[in-house]
Amino acid sequence: MKIPSLVSPRLAILGLVAGLSLLAGRLPAAAAGQEPTAIAVAAPASATIGTAVPVQARLVSAAGPIPHASVDFLVPASFLGTDGEMKVASGITDAQGLATATFEARITGALQVKAVFSGDNTYAPSTATSSMTVTGSKQLYVPDIGIRLRGLNSSPIAQSGTVSHWLLSGWPIGALLVLIWSTYGAAVFFMSRISADAANGPEAAR
Amino acid sequence: MNSAELDPDDSNTGPPGTVPALARGVQRRRILRMAGSALFAVPPLAFGARAWLSRAPASPLEAMARMSSAQAANGRLRRWSMVIDLRSCDGCQRVGKPPQCTAACIEGHFAPQPMEWIQVYEQELPGNGTRFVPATCQQCQNPPCTNVCPVGATFSTPEGPVLIDQERCIGCRICMAACPYDRRFFNWATPPQPVEALGMKYEVEHQAPAIRGTVMKCDFCPDMARAGTLPYCAQGCPNNAIYYGDLEEDVATNGKAVIQISRFLSQNSAFRLNEEYGTEPRVYYIPGAGEAVGRDSSKRGRLATVWPWKKVASGSRTWSR
Amino acid sequence: MVAMRQPARSTAHLPLEVPAEWREGLESNVLAPLARTSWRYFAWIGFLAVVIAWAVVMYVHQLQTGLVVTGMRDRISWGLYIISFVFFIGISHAGTLLSAILRVVKARWQLPVTRMAEFITVVALMVGGLFPLIDLGRPDRILNMIWYGRWQSPLVWDFLAITTYLTGSAIYLYLPLIPDFALCRDRLGPTAPAWKRGFFNLAAAGWTGSAVQRRALDRAMTIMMIVIIPVAVSVHTVVSWIFAMTLREPFNSTVFGAYFVAGAIFSGVAAIIILMAVLRRVLHLEEYITINQFKALGFFLLAMSLVMVYFNASEYIVTGYKMEAGAPFHFHDLLVGYLGPYFWFYLVGGLVVPALIITFPRTRTIKGIVFAAVLVLIAMWIERYLIVVGGFRVPLMPYTARHYGPSLTEWSMLAGAFALFALIISVFAKIFPMVSVWEVVEHRGPEPGEEVLEFPSFGSTDAQAPEVAS
Numbered sequence: 001m002k003i004p005s006l007v008s009p010r011l012a013i014l015g016l017v018a019g020l021s022l023l024a025g026r027l028p029a030a031a032a033g034q035e036p037t038a039i040a041v042a043a044p045a046s047a048t049i050g051t052a053v054p055v056q057a058r059l060v061s062a063a064g065p066i067p068h069a070s071v072d073f074l075v076p077a078s079f080l081g082t083d084g085e086m087k088v089a090s091g092i093t094d095a096q097g098l099a100t101a102t103f104e105a106r107i108t109g110a111l112q113v114k115a116v117f118s119g120d121n122t123y124a125p126s127t128a129t130s131s132m133t134v135t136g137s138k139q140l141y142v143p144d145i146g147i148r149l150r151g152l153n154s155s156p157i158a159q160s161g162t163v164s165h166w167l168l169s170g171w172p173i174g175a176l177l178v179l180i181w182s183t184y185g186a187a188v189f190f191m192s193r194i195s196a197d198a199a200n201g202p203e204a205a206r
Numbered sequence: 207m208n209s210a211e212l213d214p215d216d217s218n219t220g221p222p223g224t225v226p227a228l229a230r231g232v233q234r235r236r237i238l239r240m241a242g243s244a245l246f247a248v249p250p251l252a253f254g255a256r257a258w259l260s261r262a263p264a265s266p267l268e269a270m271a272r273m274s275s276a277q278a279a280n281g282r283l284r285r286w287s288m289v290i291d292l293r294s295c296d297g298c299q300r301v302g303k304p305p306q307c308t309a310a311c312i313e314g315h316f317a318p319q320p321m322e323w324i325q326v327y328e329q330e331l332p333g334n335g336t337r338f339v340p341a342t343c344q345q346c347q348n349p350p351c352t353n354v355c356p357v358g359a360t361f362s363t364p365e366g367p368v369l370i371d372q373e374r375c376i377g378c379r380i381c382m383a384a385c386p387y388d389r390r391f392f393n394w395a396t397p398p399q400p401v402e403a404l405g406m407k408y409e410v411e412h413q414a415p416a417i418r419g420t421v422m423k424c425d426f427c428p429d430m431a432r433a434g435t436l437p438y439c440a441q442g443c444p445n446n447a448i449y450y451g452d453l454e455e456d457v458a459t460n461g462k463a464v465i466q467i468s469r470f471l472s473q474n475s476a477f478r479l480n481e482e483y484g485t486e487p488r489v490y491y492i493p494g495a496g497e498a499v500g501r502d503s504s505k506r507g508r509l510a511t512v513w514p515w516k517k518v519a520s521g522s523r524t525w526s527r
Numbered sequence: 528m529v530a531m532r533q534p535a536r537s538t539a540h541l542p543l544e545v546p547a548e549w550r551e552g553l554e555s556n557v558l559a560p561l562a563r564t565s566w567r568y569f570a571w572i573g574f575l576a577v578v579i580a581w582a583v584v585m586y587v588h589q590l591q592t593g594l595v596v597t598g599m600r601d602r603i604s605w606g607l608y609i610i611s612f613v614f615f616i617g618i619s620h621a622g623t624l625l626s627a628i629l630r631v632v633k634a635r636w637q638l639p640v641t642r643m644a645e646f647i648t649v650v651a652l653m654v655g656g657l658f659p660l661i662d663l664g665r666p667d668r669i670l671n672m673i674w675y676g677r678w679q680s681p682l683v684w685d686f687l688a689i690t691t692y693l694t695g696s697a698i699y700l701y702l703p704l705i706p707d708f709a710l711c712r713d714r715l716g717p718t719a720p721a722w723k724r725g726f727f728n729l730a731a732a733g734w735t736g737s738a739v740q741r742r743a744l745d746r747a748m749t750i751m752m753i754v755i756i757p758v759a760v761s762v763h764t765v766v767s768w769i770f771a772m773t774l775r776e777p778f779n780s781t782v783f784g785a786y787f788v789a790g791a792i793f794s795g796v797a798a799i800i801i802l803m804a805v806l807r808r809v810l811h812l813e814e815y816i817t818i819n820q821f822k823a824l825g826f827f828l829l830a831m832s833l834v835m836v837y838f839n840a841s842e843y844i845v846t847g848y849k850m851e852a853g854a855p856f857h858f859h860d861l862l863v864g865y866l867g868p869y870f871w872f873y874l875v876g877g878l879v880v881p882a883l884i885i886t887f888p889r890t891r892t893i894k895g896i897v898f899a900a901v902l903v904l905i906a907m908w909i910e911r912y913l914i915v916v917g918g919f920r921v922p923l924m925p926y927t928a929r930h931y932g933p934s935l936t937e938w939s940m941l942a943g944a945f946a947l948f949a950l951i952i953s954v955f956a957k958i959f960p961m962v963s964v965w966e967v968v969e970h971r972g973p974e975p976g977e978e979v980l981e982f983p984s985f986g987s988t989d990a991q992a993p994e995v996a997s
Binding site for chain 2: 077078079080082083085086087088089103106107108136137138140141143145146153154
Binding site: 339356357374383386391393394395419525 | 592593594595597599600601602604605659662663664665666668669671672674675676677679680681682683686769770772773774775778919922923924925926929
């Protein structure tokens with residue numbers, strides 16, 4: 001996946017947007033003593049599940065970029081009847097106020113990536129969202145089962161991680177049994193020759 | 207035995223609905239193969255074996271295939287998992303009750319006395335404190351129990367849970383010897399169960415009514431998750447310490463918040479019980495001693511679990527573990 | 528080994544160069560129990576039948592109530608039944624060792640007791656094989672082992688191994704019986720009941736002692752005596768694997784297979800010494816089974832006790848040196864704790880004292896050797912108890928270790944098993960000659976002047992000791 005070009009052309013736009021919103025006074029109401037802040041988030045418009053999605057946020061105040069601030073990235077999620085936003089990544093802003101992180105999208109559909117700055121003693125909190133579409137149908141999670149030797153310690157449902165070799169499948173046990181039982185069979189065969197010779201007395205053997 | 211056809215990764219190439227047919231095919235071949243060995247092993251028995259094959263009862267694989275396996279929106283198979291946040295587990299000291307996860311599990315599953323399918327152990331910590339560790343079946347991905355079962359009555363499902371078919375189990379208890387987590391329970395007698403449990407139709411994923419002489423354990427409630435609700439234990443926890451999730455979509459919830467499992471595990475230094483066994487459990491723990499709900503680690507003890515049923519089936523007996 | 532190159536002569540079935548009186552004496556002595564039956568025998572059989580019937584009653588009760596009637600519970604989920612299973616499979620090794628290995632190396636001194644040893648093998652396997660069935664929670668579903676059996680399960684390995692071993696042992700028991708069946712057939716008096724006549728006729732398989740038959744018998748026996756040795760060794764290895772394939776601390780051991788095989792041979796030799804002493808007295812075989820056989824088996828027991836010391840050392844020193852998680856609990860249990868008295872009895876009474884008894888010529892009498900064998904047999908039963916119960920006792924999770932005490936049902940089943948063992952041996956002793964007459968005669972034959980049966984290698988003082996007659 002191509003890294004979104006947040007740094008060069010879009011960086012300017014992001015800065016512009018953040019600056020404009022500050023100027024327009026559209027910042028959320030800040031608590032007493034906190035400087036208002038603005039955040040902008042950039043994410044790719046589309047992504048495939050299972051790949052790393054880079055996201056970037058720029059945090060500014062009226063005085064310029066805010067460095068060393070922690071920014072969280074959240075996506076909305078709904079699971080087993082519970083709706084919420086789950087944190088998927090976080091980053092620390094640099095001197096340009098840029099926080100960069102990657103996350104792996106696993107849920108398909110339209111995704112609103114939300115960048116959240118929670119605020120601190122100096123700065124007021126702020127949030128921003130960016131839309132992206134996640135597609136794909138690949139099974140991603142690979143059960144971590146270590147190494148299995150098929151025929152020795154493979155479970156009723158074999159999974160990946162199974163070392164398969166003709167020597168390891170079940171039949172060597174069967175072959176061993178066949179070998180032993182055919183040996184028995186040979187002994188029984190010789191035994192049957194005893195009764196076959198029942199007519200001959202010991203004298204005839206001479 | 208060759209069960210490569212069941213490899214869940216193969217479901218990438220075909221529709222997930224193909225599992226049942228494959229499972230049946232493998233099953234039949236396996237029966238024939240075992241019958242072949244029986245021909246050598248037990249000559250007198252084997253004469254009738256082929257005639258009997260058609261009478262063989264339904265296999266757990268077939269039973270499993272009958273269940274609708276759970277899929278994410280785009281057809282991906284769910285991989286159920288659990289995260290237990292020990293920071294929020296105080297053994298229900300705060301609410302002054304026996305562990306509520308166990309209580310909810312017992313009520314939901316009619317788990318017979320003395321089975322605590324989720325059991326809250328009190329573990330000594332360095333220093334002089336303790337922590338509470340609620341332990342379900344660890345749902346190992348390399349389960350020692352399924353491997354030793356002589357009849358394949360306990361098995362892993364592609365979704366992850368390890369289940370037991372009590373209608374096939376012969377009660378040899380080698381799985382109990384093999385389980386390193388003490389998470390399997392045997393019906394030493396006809397266990398006490400409420401009358402409504404006896405009327406239920408037996409399902410592998412909801413082990414009621416209990417069958418004497420067979421092994422039971424936590425089944426991870428995949429049927430409930432499929433229906434869109436949390437398992438009983440997670441619902442019952444007053445501190446929301448139990449997260450139930452799907453590793454495929456990397457999402458879990460405790461009924462209050464939604465988390466991304468992978469990140470949550472790493473950020474909180476999650477661990478699994480006895481990692482050195484190589485059993486690869488699907489149940490993760492976040493280290494802690496109940497501090498998130500105000501427990502002091504030196505406060506010991508929890509109340510004993512009670513089985514609430516007033517009226518139980520006649521002829522039942524209980525025992526101690 | 529059959530003396531193939533001795534051409535068949537004189538009588539209908541045997542090549543005889545031994546004094547005719549000696550042979551007559553042997554035959555009539557060995558065959559006497561088959562002809563005469565005293566009231567004591569019926570009383571004995573009746574006693575055994577009562578014990579077995581009691582065990583059956585208790586088993587039916589267990590079937591009706593469930594395994595709750597035993598002392599086993601979730602945390603010690605195997606108990607007396609599996610202990611006894613391992614024990615009986617262990618003593619079944621007597622036959623293989625005594626008869627197969629010694630036949631392969633053409634030893635002769637053991638010939639009078641090979642038959643008994645082979646009987647122990649077959650009967651111990653039949654009785655021991657019952658215990659996993661008794662232990663099952665759902666014995667009605669036992670056929671699932673065939674419908675759904677999995678190659679990967681140690682219990683399926685057990686099932687296949689024991690079936691294989693039992694079949695092989697039965698064939699191996701039957702082969703050297705054929706000439707003796709022929710002897711019985713030919714010696715049946717005119718008053719013998721028709722069923723007896725028919726049975727021996729059938730069992731003798733038309734044996735006349737012709738050269739063709741002798742060659743065939745020799746070949747069959749050679750095949751069986753060789754194949755039965757690896758089968759026997761692997762059977763007890765597989766038995767140990769139902770434990771060693773788990774992740775529990777004392778079971779999780781790579782030495783378990785060999786440890787179990789050594790223990791099996793040790794207890795098997797003790798079992799054959801005891802049975803030899805009993806049958807010698809009851810069947811009046813003093814002339815053929817002498818102090819020589821006891822001494823030879825006693826020295827074998829001594830050697831095996833040293834082997835057991837070695838295995839215990841390699842098991843306990845290796846785990847005790849590291850003291851991994853779980854090991855401290857187990858060692859505390861064994862050395863000073865709950866299982867301490869049993870463990871020390873096993874070490875001292877089962878390994879050291881029997882070895883000392885056999886080492887000193889003063890105690891190396893038949894009585895002394897039999898006493899040592901009884902000690903060994905009890906100690907080896909306790910050793911299996913220590914392995915099973917001691918292993919299951921180690922807590923896997925933070926819980927208090929559970930105690931295990933066998934219930935009346937379990938003790939009844941064990942008593943029933945011993946009674947069944949004795950019953951089958953007693954019944955067989957009435958049907959089959961308990962000494963392989965033709966082999967004893969044959970190996971007496973080649974050098975009639977030489978005392979082949981005198982055990983040569985254990986010093987002149989012993990040979991002159993008066994206990995030969997005891």
